[in-house]
Amino acid sequence: MPLNARREPKGARPPPFSRTSMTVDLNQNHFELFGVPVQFAIDTAGLDRRYRELQREVHPDRFATAPDAERRVSMQLATRVNEAYQTLKSPLRRAVYILQLRGVDPKFETNTAMPAGFLMEQMSWRERIEADSEKPEALLQLQAGLRDESGKIYEKLHDQLDQGRDDEAASQTTRMLMFYEKLDNEIDDKLAELEA
Amino acid sequence: MALLQISEPGQSPAPHEHRRAVGIDLGTTNSLVATVRNGIAVVLNDHDGYGLLPSVVRYLRDGRTVTGREAEADQARDPKNTIVSVKRFMGRGLKDVVHVENSPYDFLDTPGMVQIRTVLGVKSPVEVSAEILKVLRARAEEALGGELMGTVITVPAYFDDAQRQATKDAGKLAGLNVLRLLNEPTAAAIAYGLDNAAEGIYAVYDLGGGTFDISILKLSKGVFEVMATNGDAALGGDDFDQRLFCWVVERAKLAPLSAEDTRLLLTKSRAAKEFLTANAEARISAILISGETVDVAVTQKEFQDMTRQLVAKTLGPSRKALRDAGLQWSEVKGVVMVGGATRMPHVQQMVAELFGQTPLTNLDPDKVVALGAATQANVLAGNRASGDDWLLLDVIPLSLGVETMGGLAERVIPRNSTIPVARAQEFTTYKNGQTAMSIHVVQGERELVADCRSLARFELRGFPPMVAGAARIRVTFQVDADGLLSVAAREATTGVEAAIAVKPSYGLTDEQITQMLRDSFDHAREDVHLRALKEQQVEGGRMIEATEAALREDADLLSAQELAAVRAELEALGKTLSCTDHRTIKSAIERVNRATETFAGRRMDRSVKRALTGRKVESL
Numbered sequence: 001m002p003l004n005a006r007r008e009p010k011g012a013r014p015p016p017f018s019r020t021s022m023t024v025d026l027n028q029n030h031f032e033l034f035g036v037p038v039q040f041a042i043d044t045a046g047l048d049r050r051y052r053e054l055q056r057e058v059h060p061d062r063f064a065t066a067p068d069a070e071r072r073v074s075m076q077l078a079t080r081v082n083e084a085y086q087t088l089k090s091p092l093r094r095a096v097y098i099l100q101l102r103g104v105d106p107k108f109e110t111n112t113a114m115p116a117g118f119l120m121e122q123m124s125w126r127e128r129i130e131a132d133s134e135k136p137e138a139l140l141q142l143q144a145g146l147r148d149e150s151g152k153i154y155e156k157l158h159d160q161l162d163q164g165r166d167d168e169a170a171s172q173t174t175r176m177l178m179f180y181e182k183l184d185n186e187i188d189d190k191l192a193e194l195e196a
Numbered sequence: 197m198a199l200l201q202i203s204e205p206g207q208s209p210a211p212h213e214h215r216r217a218v219g220i221d222l223g224t225t226n227s228l229v230a231t232v233r234n235g236i237a238v239v240l241n242d243h244d245g246y247g248l249l250p251s252v253v254r255y256l257r258d259g260r261t262v263t264g265r266e267a268e269a270d271q272a273r274d275p276k277n278t279i280v281s282v283k284r285f286m287g288r289g290l291k292d293v294v295h296v297e298n299s300p301y302d303f304l305d306t307p308g309m310v311q312i313r314t315v316l317g318v319k320s321p322v323e324v325s326a327e328i329l330k331v332l333r334a335r336a337e338e339a340l341g342g343e344l345m346g347t348v349i350t351v352p353a354y355f356d357d358a359q360r361q362a363t364k365d366a367g368k369l370a371g372l373n374v375l376r377l378l379n380e381p382t383a384a385a386i387a388y389g390l391d392n393a394a395e396g397i398y399a400v401y402d403l404g405g406g407t408f409d410i411s412i413l414k415l416s417k418g419v420f421e422v423m424a425t426n427g428d429a430a431l432g433g434d435d436f437d438q439r440l441f442c443w444v445v446e447r448a449k450l451a452p453l454s455a456e457d458t459r460l461l462l463t464k465s466r467a468a469k470e471f472l473t474a475n476a477e478a479r480i481s482a483i484l485i486s487g488e489t490v491d492v493a494v495t496q497k498e499f500q501d502m503t504r505q506l507v508a509k510t511l512g513p514s515r516k517a518l519r520d521a522g523l524q525w526s527e528v529k530g531v532v533m534v535g536g537a538t539r540m541p542h543v544q545q546m547v548a549e550l551f552g553q554t555p556l557t558n559l560d561p562d563k564v565v566a567l568g569a570a571t572q573a574n575v576l577a578g579n580r581a582s583g584d585d586w587l588l589l590d591v592i593p594l595s596l597g598v599e600t601m602g603g604l605a606e607r608v609i610p611r612n613s614t615i616p617v618a619r620a621q622e623f624t625t626y627k628n629g630q631t632a633m634s635i636h637v638v639q640g641e642r643e644l645v646a647d648c649r650s651l652a653r654f655e656l657r658g659f660p661p662m663v664a665g666a667a668r669i670r671v672t673f674q675v676d677a678d679g680l681l682s683v684a685a686r687e688a689t690t691g692v693e694a695a696i697a698v699k700p701s702y703g704l705t706d707e708q709i710t711q712m713l714r715d716s717f718d719h720a721r722e723d724v725h726l727r728a729l730k731e732q733q734v735e736g737g738r739m740i741e742a743t744e745a746a747l748r749e750d751a752d753l754l755s756a757q758e759l760a761a762v763r764a765e766l767e768a769l770g771k772t773l774s775c776t777d778h779r780t781i782k783s784a785i786e787r788v789n790r791a792t793e794t795f796a797g798r799r800m801d802r803s804v805k806r807a808l809t810g811r812k813v814e815s816l
Contacts (some may be wrong), residue, residue, distance in 0.1 A: 052417070052419050052587065055587060055589060056585075056587050059587060059589075059677070060616060060676070060677035061376070061572075061575070061576055061587070061588060061677065064346070064375045064376060064576035064577070064578075065215075065345075065346065065375070065576070065577060065578055067774075067775075067776040068729075068776050075616045075674075075676055075677065078616050078677070079616045079617055079618045079674070082613075082614050082615075082616065082617055083617070083618070085614075086613075086614070188519065191519065192516055192519075195511075195512040195515045195516055
């Protein structure tokens with residue numbers, strides 16, 4: 001009688017990583033992982049759906065009683081899926097990521113040169129936020145106005161990244177949007193202070 | 197006629213094996229244990245039919261430890277040794293504990309976490325909590341008829357890393373296999389959502405004995421996605437008791453009270469608070485040790501007025517959570533109320549005003565968290581039924597960061613990031629020739645490190661001197677599915693590394709932590725375990741192969757009985773190879789060694805004989 005030493009225990013789940021490694025390949029970029037084209041325009045409902053599908057397969061809750069090594073891999077894969085999802089979901093992070101994939105260095109740290117008109121505009125936004133920093137309703141209105149403005153700029157960015165394909169201009173637009181993001185966060189912080 | 201079930205060849209299903217799993221709500225005031233029976237989550241009661249176990253532990257001079265109802269009854273008689281609301285001390289330093297002045301305990305201001313001196317010696321909050329967990333574990337094991345395979349313990353969503361780690365440690369100390377730490381509002385959302393097949397945006401407002409949480413969740417097609425959470429880890433029903441207690445002391449013009457009288461009046465205040473939920477007036481009557489009588493009446497209106505500010509403290513976090521989720525009030529489909537303190541009418545009223553809708557109170561606010569935890573435990577343990585294909589996506593409540601120059605906190609992982617999450621950030625040196633860097637990990641939303649909670653400090657040493665700004669130190673934060681953090685640092689140009697699982701510094705000095713770090717400098721602890729496991733697996737596999745080969749050649753040297761014994765041990769060893777504990781494999785290897793001792797001896801004899809014969813042949 002042959003010794004059947006390495007028999008799998010009965011009822012053991014099928015080896016998980018033959019399955020998961022097919023869907024989560026660490027060499028894929030975020031777009032490939034989510035099965036969407038590398039472009040700025042994105043189907044957010046599809047993104048959400050794919051996110052749930054991926055997490056259903058890799059989330060640590062699926063491996064709570066698995067051996068340590070499998071649990072660790074599951075955590076890494078779920079972390080990777082979260083990172084990709086957050087990057088693709090945020091238009092700003094998505095734009096930065098596309099530029100990065102195209103090998104464009106947007107020089108966010110060093111290139112702070114902005115058109116004078118844009119900087120004037122920024123200053124005026126900041127003054128208005130300061131002036132209304134005690135009035136939550138006014139702050140919310142400012143935030144809505146700010147988002148209208150940045151919304152238009154995002155449309156421009158969409159053209160630059162997907163249609164005209166002008167990476168240089170897209171970098172500049174992305175830098176601009178970072179200013180808007182910062183203002184938006186400042187309003188949030190002010191509102192939070194008022195609520196404390 | 198019953199149909200016979202026939203499975204596909206090679207795919208015979210294992211007989212359904214239900215794994216014993218429970219959810220535990222380790223509460224400030226009361227704790228519960230629940231499990232899933234026949235697909236339904238149920239709270240397990242004690243012999244007297246009580247589900248709630250008062251979270252009270254009394255240490256007695258004779259060496260006994262009493263937990264629950266009996267301890268609660270003794271609290272006024274022996275306040276110094278009867279620990280109530282220990283959850284408020286979990287992962288907390290003395291300076292973080294509110295109402296220290298009204299606490300009767302003999303606190304020790306140990307670094308990291310306070311400790312309490314009792315007649316049975318110094319106890320840490322982790323040990324006290326473990327006593328509560330042990331009672332629930334015993335209750336569950338008796339009810340389920342055997343050892344528990346796994347447990348989910350709930351924590352307030354707003355608990356920081358130190359408080360979470362302390363809770364997990366308490367579970368381990370109580371002999372539980374903690375499958376997951378689950379946020380209380382999320383547990384409640386599971387229980388509510390699955391019961392009501394809810395879809396859409398829900399808020400869970402959880403005001404417990406000592407903590408307040410607000411979570412905003414999106415329930416969609418079996419996915420529970422926490423969008424944002426906020427709260428106050430030191431606000432709960434206890435504070436309402438304290439407020440009423442102070443009012444009574446003032447009203448009755450009482451002199452400073454002894455520990456016993458303080459506990460007595462606090463207990464009376466709590467009873468009055470509960471009575472006022474459904475009644476217009478309550479009396480607080482007591483006879484103090486001095487013989488002095490206290491007899492004060494309090495109306496519902498008076499009570500509500502004196503505690504209105506406490507309720508108002510929950511509004512800010514609620515607004516913040518909603519804004520972090522990027523939502524408007526009108527988008528919230530329902531507000532689920534959790535925690536005994538939400539029974540107070542003025543709490544319900546304020547929540548109704550805030551959200552513009554009547555909150556959902558159709559579930560038992562004391563039990564819903566434990567029921568949700570049991571449901572999660574059941575699924576994690578592998579008892580997943582066909583309807584259990586749901587998924588939980590939770591977040592970290594507080595931002596994580598490191599200290600930079602000037603005592604500022606640099607955010608690395610923002611609050612409300614979905615876990616598990618990892619983020620790396622690069623830092624550099626600020627002095628020429630600097631060869632070490634001290635990394636201070638903090639948690640919180642404030643700009644100044646001094647206002648955030650310090651989680652850990654460690655040092656990265658031994659990179660060569662460079663000009664200021666030339667070193668590139670990459671600090672990686674990883675938060676796992678329990679919301680627990682580990683940090684690794686690496687200098688990029690030289691590859692010098694350091695890693696640590698962030699453990700709260702209770703009872704440990706900075707030097708000891710540094711030492712622990714030094715020990716884990718070369719290899720993370722986990723890696724050491726993993727390596728030992730690999731080694732034993734390889735060794736075990738080799739052992740099986742070698743023994744099988746030997747049996748093929750020389751099995752005739754053994755009697756049928758001896759052969760069976762060897763084969764049994766080999767089979768046992770084979771089974772251990774897939775386990776995760778290297779010591780189990782090692783001991784199985786040793787047993788095979790022992791079982792084959794005689795066989796090895798005889799084989800040796802035979803080979804010697806063979807060799808001798810061979811030589812004879814050769815020499816012929």
